[in-house]
Amino acid sequence: MTTMPKNCEAPTFRVVHPLYDEPEEKLNPEALGPMPMTRSVRYALLALRVYLILMLALAAYRVLEMAGLFGALSH
Amino acid sequence: MLKSFIRLPEWIWPTEKGQVVRSPFGRRLLTFLMVFGPGLIVMEADNDAGAVSTYTQAGAQYGLHLLWLLLLLLPITYFVQEMVVRLGIATGQGHAAMIYRRFGKWWGRFSLFDLQLVNFLTLVTEFAAIALALGQLGVPVYLSVPTFAFGVIMMVLTGSYLRWERITVGLCLLDAIWLGFAFIAHPRVGEVALNAVVPNLPQGGMSPDLVFLIIAVVGTTIAPWQLFFQQSCVADKRLRFSDLNFSRLDTFLGATFTILVAGAMMIVGSILYRNGLSYDDPAQMAGALVAFGGNTLKYGVLLLMVNAAVLGTTAISLASSWAYAEVMGWSHSLQKPVREAPGFYAVYVIAVAAAAGIVMIPNAPLQLIIVGVQVLAGLMLPSAIIFLQLLLNDEALLGKKFVNKSWNNWINWTVIIVLFALSAVLAVQVLIGNALPG
Numbered sequence: 269m270t271t272m273p274k275n276c277e278a279p280t281f282r283v284v285h286p287l288y289d290e291p292e293e294k295l296n297p298e299a300l301g302p303m304p305m306t307r308s309v310r311y312a313l314l315a316l317r318v319y320l321i322l323m324l325a326l327a328a329y330r331v332l333e334m335a336g337l338f339g340a341l342s343h
Numbered sequence: 344m345l346k347s348f349i350r351l352p353e354w355i356w357p358t359e360k361g362q363v364v365r366s367p368f369g370r371r372l373l374t375f376l377m378v379f380g381p382g383l384i385v386m387e388a389d390n391d392a393g394a395v396s397t398y399t400q401a402g403a404q405y406g407l408h409l410l411w412l413l414l415l416l417l418p419i420t421y422f423v424q425e426m427v428v429r430l431g432i433a434t435g436q437g438h439a440a441m442i443y444r445r446f447g448k449w450w451g452r453f454s455l456f457d458l459q460l461v462n463f464l465t466l467v468t469e470f471a472a473i474a475l476a477l478g479q480l481g482v483p484v485y486l487s488v489p490t491f492a493f494g495v496i497m498m499v500l501t502g503s504y505l506r507w508e509r510i511t512v513g514l515c516l517l518d519a520i521w522l523g524f525a526f527i528a529h530p531r532v533g534e535v536a537l538n539a540v541v542p543n544l545p546q547g548g549m550s551p552d553l554v555f556l557i558i559a560v561v562g563t564t565i566a567p568w569q570l571f572f573q574q575s576c577v578a579d580k581r582l583r584f585s586d587l588n589f590s591r592l593d594t595f596l597g598a599t600f601t602i603l604v605a606g607a608m609m610i611v612g613s614i615l616y617r618n619g620l621s622y623d624d625p626a627q628m629a630g631a632l633v634a635f636g637g638n639t640l641k642y643g644v645l646l647l648m649v650n651a652a653v654l655g656t657t658a659i660s661l662a663s664s665w666a667y668a669e670v671m672g673w674s675h676s677l678q679k680p681v682r683e684a685p686g687f688y689a690v691y692v693i694a695v696a697a698a699a700g701i702v703m704i705p706n707a708p709l710q711l712i713i714v715g716v717q718v719l720a721g722l723m724l725p726s727a728i729i730f731l732q733l734l735l736n737d738e739a740l741l742g743k744k745f746v747n748k749s750w751n752n753w754i755n756w757t758v759i760i761v762l763f764a765l766s767a768v769l770a771v772q773v774l775i776g777n778a779l780p781g
Contacts, residue, residue: 292583308733323770
């Protein structure tokens with residue numbers, strides 16, 4: 269934060285490090301609760317779910333393949 | 344203590360009363376120097392041990408042909424981190440806490456678990472790199488790994504955010520030595536400039552190996568932990584609304600420095616490409632460089648690898664401990680002594696100590712861990728960025744001043760789609776192998 273001291277002939281500025289400055293009132297999410305499910309939020313989260321499910325299915329397939337399950341079934 | 348003997352400048356060691364300056368320019372410069380730090384650290388810490396390996400490998404395999412990719416990643420990494428800065432300054436809260444509060448417990452816990460897991464596995468790879476590099480210098484793993492783990496822990500236990508930040512900024516600036524090593528490689532300036540600005544492919548065109556390496560470079564340059572780290576760091580430093588533009592500048596300078604260092608790593612690696620040499624790991628590469636730059640280059644590269652791992656370790660562990668403590672509602676600040684934030688420091692210490700312990704286990708499955716890191720990072724990055732983008736469009740929370748403009752959204756959705764596709768290809772390639780057409 270910078271302040272201009274009074275009663276000075278030449279302008280001067282006091283610069284204070286953020287850690288030592290007076291705390292600001294920030295924007296607070298506490299009072300708002302969960303985000304409203306607008307169409308774009310819903311589609312974005314749906315896309316994310318589909319992506320995660322596909323990736324987890326792929327990982328599961330890989331683990332089963334490494335365990336030799338598919339080889340055992342084909343025999 | 345030092346301050347009482349020597350009068351340090353206010354921007355190096357600030358005091359509660361601040362400093363009086365006489366010109367508007369002096370005020371802006373001093374304010375910037377006070378704000379400077381999180382942007383450089385988050386960017387340069389991403390040039391960690393894995394990044395050293397990836398960038399030098401890119402140079403050793405393809406010469407200077409992928410330099411353009413780094414220049415392309417500069418605006419992308421800046422735009423992603425700028426959003427984090429805006430969110431952190433506006434709310435004064437970390438990324439994990441924001442996801443938890445705005446998207447509910449399920450997504451909050453998912454993000455936290457995913458972050459902790461991928462961060463921990465990355466930490467193991469950082470300590471593996473320390474063991475590998477110092478092993479080349481004759482230091483046994485039982486000495487090198489515990490010593491560095493202790494040092495990295497002590498960096499944060501002083502109860503002073505500023506002390507940690509100044510040490511870490513110093514370590515980041517040490518990476519400028521890579522630029523000197525790039526000159527030792529004697530690259531042709533015209534060739535470097537041309538490859539940096541004109542996208543081109545090496546001989547053989549777009550092979551599966553090249554696609555995989557391009558994805559690895561992108562994944563190395565933009566990592567999920569960076570989002571969590573910088574937002575928490577900005578909040579811990581208590582940056583003010585009026586600091587936003589200086590914090591953006593810090594982030595931009597950090598991104599530019601990081602890309603320059605990454606380019607220098609690629610140029611160093613290209614020495615081996617020009618001479619038709621190959622290697623198995625970066626420590627072995629350092630040994631091969633003796634013929635071209637003497638022991639200075641060899642030892643320098645090994646020590647810079649250790650520096651990269653230390654930077655990665657402190658930043659990634661902090662991203663984990665800030666995120667965990669925020670979600671748990673614990674006190675979480677580097678400015679607090681251990682007795683006032685025990686849970687926060689405990690997460691940091693446990694993560695570092697456990698990762699170091701795993702590396703010291705004989706025949707630990709390090710290769711499996713490295714593959715796990717790649718897959719999990721691939722899974723994590725799109726989800727973390729989607730939450731970020733949704734939060735930055737949350738006008739109810741941020742108001743018109745901090746919310747994304749439409750041009751922000753066009754850029755960000757493009758970046759997200761590209762990252763989604765690349766992360767998916769990486770994960771599929773690692774999981775199935777041969778997924779890319781050969």
